[in-house]
Amino acid sequence: MTDNTERHNAKMAKKKAARDKIMATKTEEKGLVIVHTGKGKGKSSAAFGMIFRCIAHDMPCAVVQFIKGGMSTGERDLILGNFADRCAFHTMGEGFTWETQDKSRDIEMAQAAWAKAKELILDETNRMVLLDEINIAIRYDYIDVAEVVDFLKTQKPPMTHVVLTGRNARDELIEIADLATEMELLKHPFRAGVKAQAGVEF
Numbered sequence: 001m002t003d004n005t006e007r008h009n010a011k012m013a014k015k016k017a018a019r020d021k022i023m024a025t026k027t028e029e030k031g032l033v034i035v036h037t038g039k040g041k042g043k044s045s046a047a048f049g050m051i052f053r054c055i056a057h058d059m060p061c062a063v064v065q066f067i068k069g070g071m072s073t074g075e076r077d078l079i080l081g082n083f084a085d086r087c088a089f090h091t092m093g094e095g096f097t098w099e100t101q102d103k104s105r106d107i108e109m110a111q112a113a114w115a116k117a118k119e120l121i122l123d124e125t126n127r128m129v130l131l132d133e134i135n136i137a138i139r140y141d142y143i144d145v146a147e148v149v150d151f152l153k154t155q156k157p158p159m160t161h162v163v164l165t166g167r168n169a170r171d172e173l174i175e176i177a178d179l180a181t182e183m184e185l186l187k188h189p190f191r192a193g194v195k196a197q198a199g200v201e202f
Contacts, residue, residue, distance in 0.1 A: 031160040032178040033152055037135055037169035040183030041201075047130050047163045048075045055083045059127035062088040062120040066113045067133035067166075069093055073202040088126075090116050093133070110142035121156055128161040135166025135173070145170045152176060 034050075036043040054061040063079070068091060079087045092113035093106075114137075120129045138145045149172050156162060164173060174180045196202060 029159070030178075031156060031158055031162070033156070033173075033176055034161065034163045035135075035169050035173055035177040035180040036163065036165045036183065037167060037174075037180070038183035038185070039167060040185040041188065042183050043165040043167075044075075044132050046181070046183075047132065047165050050128060050161075050163060051075075051079075051087060051130055054128045055079075055086050058086065060086055060125050061128040061130070062123075062126050063090065063130045063132060064113050064117045064120065064134075065091045065093055065132045066110055066137045067093040071202065074199065088120065090120075092116060093137075106140075107142045110137040113137070114143050114148075118151060118155075121151075121160055121162055124157045124160065126160060128163065130163045131165070133166040134164050135169045137166075138170055138173075139166075139168045145172050149173065149176055 034047075036046055048063075051061055051063060063075075065076075076089055076091065079089050090113070093109055114134075117129065117131050117134070120126055134143070134148070137143045138148065152162060153176060164177075169180070190196075
């Protein structure tokens with residue numbers, strides 16, 4: 001038992017030394033472009049986790065929701081009710097196209113959301129701006145991906161983090177991202193007839 005413990009401790013000490021050496025080279029700080037995409041759940045949830053970290057660190061931040069409409073959600077209610085001084089929250093969408101059934105209106109709302117997003121990103125007091133479901137608006141060509149890419153590359157302040165969520169992120173966005181994560185779907189309760197539930201989906 002003692003030999004095993006000693007071997008384990010020596011192995012961990014070696015790992016720690018190697019890790020410390022790597023970490024010593026990571027000194028740069030910068031505003032990141034972060035993409036959460038994929039068919040699996042958790043894209044917005046992970047993004048809101050980062051927003052709540054910013055709030056906890058007293059870092060001003062902002063959220064723009066491109067698709068979600070006026071339905072009450074836990075994230076929005078919590079932020080507006082308790083942290084509106086630290087996080088600006090803008091629900092700009094009116095639901096999915098199959099709900100609104102008005103493409104021209106959807107495009108108009110997506111363009112308004114993008115205009116608000118640019119305004120919030122350019123405000124350097126915001127440490128992070130979450131563009132929730134923007135990938136869907138881009139996928140449907142409500143917003144020009146080339147314009148989004150150009151803005152993020154040329155106008156985003158150097159220390160501002162921008163998080164873009166939604167399925168089917170365009171390759172152009174993934175290419176310029178500093179961090180891109182694809183959520184993989186393994187199982188989903190919806191397929192077993194279970195509806196969206198408070199605390200899990202909203």
